[in-house]
Amino acid sequence: MRDLDDLDLYHLPMGDQAMGDDPWPHFDAARARHPWLACWDEFGYVFTEYAAMRELLGQDDKLRPPYADLVGQLGQEGTPWGRFTGEQMIALPSDQHRLLRNTFAAKFTPRNANALRPMMRETISRLLDEWAPRGQIDFEEFSSHFPISVMFSLVGAPHEGVTLLRDDLEAIGLAHSYQLDRFPRIQEGMVRLERFVEETIARRRAEPRTDGSEDLLELLIRTGDEGDISHRQLTDLIMFFFIAGYDTSKNVLTYTMYTLLDHPEIYERCAEDHDYCRRVIEEALRWFNPGTVARYVDTEFEFRGVRFPKDTMLFFPLSISGRDPGAFERAGTFDPDRVIDPNKRQIAFALGKHMCLGQYIARAQLQEAIHQVAQRIRHPRLAGEVHWRPFPGTWGIRGLPIAFTPGEAHVREAEPA
Numbered sequence: 001m002r003d004l005d006d007l008d009l010y011h012l013p014m015g016d017q018a019m020g021d022d023p024w025p026h027f028d029a030a031r032a033r034h035p036w037l038a039c040w041d042e043f044g045y046v047f048t049e050y051a052a053m054r055e056l057l058g059q060d061d062k063l064r065p066p067y068a069d070l071v072g073q074l075g076q077e078g079t080p081w082g083r084f085t086g087e088q089m090i091a092l093p094s095d096q097h098r099l100l101r102n103t104f105a106a107k108f109t110p111r112n113a114n115a116l117r118p119m120m121r122e123t124i125s126r127l128l129d130e131w132a133p134r135g136q137i138d139f140e141e142f143s144s145h146f147p148i149s150v151m152f153s154l155v156g157a158p159h160e161g162v163t164l165l166r167d168d169l170e171a172i173g174l175a176h177s178y179q180l181d182r183f184p185r186i187q188e189g190m191v192r193l194e195r196f197v198e199e200t201i202a203r204r205r206a207e208p209r210t211d212g213s214e215d216l217l218e219l220l221i222r223t224g225d226e227g228d229i230s231h232r233q234l235t236d237l238i239m240f241f242f243i244a245g246y247d248t249s250k251n252v253l254t255y256t257m258y259t260l261l262d263h264p265e266i267y268e269r270c271a272e273d274h275d276y277c278r279r280v281i282e283e284a285l286r287w288f289n290p291g292t293v294a295r296y297v298d299t300e301f302e303f304r305g306v307r308f309p310k311d312t313m314l315f316f317p318l319s320i321s322g323r324d325p326g327a328f329e330r331a332g333t334f335d336p337d338r339v340i341d342p343n344k345r346q347i348a349f350a351l352g353k354h355m356c357l358g359q360y361i362a363r364a365q366l367q368e369a370i371h372q373v374a375q376r377i378r379h380p381r382l383a384g385e386v387h388w389r390p391f392p393g394t395w396g397i398r399g400l401p402i403a404f405t406p407g408e409a410h411v412r413e414a415e416p417a
């Protein structure tokens with residue numbers, strides 16, 4: 001068995017802006033040096049192969065989420081971000097995580113996500129009414145309003161607060177690029193997000209809906225009360241939904257548009273064919289996704305003849321996993337019609353016991369968005385420079401200026417939910 005120190009590994013310049021701007025050549029170089037592992041000097045080791053990520057991510061008994069350790073490592077103990085990060089869902093000890101996940105998982109099914117589609121359609125349509133007549137927009141800014149507006153509707157909060165909270169979520173989303181100078185702004189955002197969620201829960205408890213229906217907030221409050229979930233945990237969970245669902249969805253929508261600028265025939269078809277949008281989003285999640293999952297080794301293990309000692313930090317860049325040429329045929333071609341091998345699905349939502357709880361909501365809102373965007377933003381073209389967010393962290397495009405012809409929404413046939 002070999003030790004990690006015996007391996008000749010490529011040093012990925014993680015955290016450098018050059019890496020955010022264009023990580024692909026670095027991962028090619030890393031795979032040329034070693035087929036499945038690279039290193040990040042300051043922190044640990046980075047898996048570069050889809051198959052290795054798939055095999056290890058599900059092994060929750062050997063790995064532990066890094067959040068509690070990271071708070072100390074980044075000197076954020078006793079801060080709002082540090083408190084939340086050390087106690088939020090993914091950071092909880094296994095038994096507490098299981099209780100929380102089991103209590104709420106049944107509410108996050110594809111069926112429940114589909115029931116939210118009319119609200120999602122109405123939300124994207126309202127945003128497009130405001131943005132599409134302009135003919136030239138920053139598409140990233142536009143798409144940043146969508147997932148947060150959906151979340152506001154899910155918890156029945158008045159939409160006036162969207163812009164302020166969006167700026168906060170934007171700042172908070174950069175925490176996992178581990179750049180210390182960002183933390184003062186992140187703390188401000190955490191304080192405001194917590195206050196907003198506290199007020200939203202208190203308002204709903206005081207004034208439940210009277211029409212007999214139950215929205216996601218009421219469902220969470222009731223399920224939490226029945227399942228003995230503490231007020232603190234409920235607040236943290238809803239804060240987590242805001243954080244987890246915001247720049248992930250925004251970055252996928254922005255990158256999908258960026259990709260489709262080069263595929264006008266696919267974009268046209270998105271406007272016509274609602275069902276085809278499912279395939280486009282599934283392929284988009286293989287082609288690009290924003291996530292890098294971090295873990296510590298909790299129990300020493302051997303993988304492919306290499307020893308991974310306890311407390312080694314590991315990174316699984318899901319973001320680049322879908323373009324591993326060893327795993328996907330024509331990995332560098334964007335093709336929504338590709339035949340999906342069930343053993344080689346995209347892993348944008350991770351695997352194992354922390355696999356994304358919001359994945360069906362995310363998929364539904366992205367499909368609904370791209371269908372209507374393609375109708376209202378016709379013949380889009382790049383109208384300026386594109387910039388990139390840091391890698392890792394929630395990676396993606398920062399600023400996508402486009403020009404286009406405003407279009408009309410299609411009259412909808414009754415659509416399958």
Ligand code: HEM
Pocket residue numbers: 065089090101240241242244245246248249252289290291293294318348349350353354355356357358359361362
């Ligand atoms: C395209 C959009 C999204 C992507 C790519 C994404 C990705 C992920 C990933 C990779 C994880 C695993 C993190 C880890 O193991 O460290 C995760 C977990 C999670 N996500 Fe998402 N997510 C998205 C949207 C959402 C939305 C919209 C929500 C909520 C409405 C959400 C809620 C959650 C929750 C609650 C967890 C933690 C589950 C657990 O620990 O059991 N996500 N997500």
